[in-house]
Amino acid sequence: MTNDTFKLQAEARTKFGKGAARQIRRDHKIPAVMYGHGAEPVHITLPGHDAMMALKHANALLTIVLDGDEQLALAKDVQRDPIKPVIEHVDLVIVRKGEKVTVDVSVHVEGEAAPETVVSLDHSSVQVEAEATNIPESITVSVEGLEAGTQILAGALELPEGSTLVTDPEALVVNVTQQISQEALDAELAEAEAEAGVEHEEPEAAEGEAAEAAEGEAAEGDAEKSEDA
Structure with a gap:
């Protein structure tokens, strides 16, 4: 399956900086720059929804329409918001038909x-x-x-x-x-724990110690009551 071509109507961009970029995104557009083949970088804005739909396709070939002229381009770098589903900026590289x-x-x-x-x-x-x-x-x-x-x-x-x-x-x-069986996984875990010096108390021993501790606490409580009396 080869990539499709997506036509995007672009506008020239004259304002720069974080404030200008935020305003562009508030207008549901995406700031971008297009360069390559020795041409001076061209700063443009792309239609937000159409650009996002096109860039969902890997290696999407874009036809950028600017002031009536068409230019083929590939997205070289797409900067996305780490939280919101928003594209913050796109770097486009100019390509030619037949070019590898x-x-x-x-x-x-x-x-x-x-x-x-x-x-x-x-x-x-x-x-x-x-x-x-x-x-x-x-x-x-x-x-x-x-x-x-x-x-x-x-x-x-x-x-x-x-x-x-x-x-x-x-x-x-x-x-x-x-696929590793559950038995093999358990054996590997036990071996790793043994090498790390991890020891597990036997359930019965642990229960016995807990019972002894409870009895000790009860005896101390009775002794305190006797003293109070």
């Missing part, structure tokens, strides 16, 4: 491995080189029926046509291991 770019593409796992196995995704994304107008949104890996001990390296991924792997082909992406 290097991007991170997410890896998605599908299917069910063999019973009693655990599937680990060691690399959630890989770097690929692709045409700016034909960037894959994701790479899918099937683990259907794979047995424990199976490893899928980056070089074994099936890339969409026109994409070239940049990540080390020997990098481990998917690892299928044997």
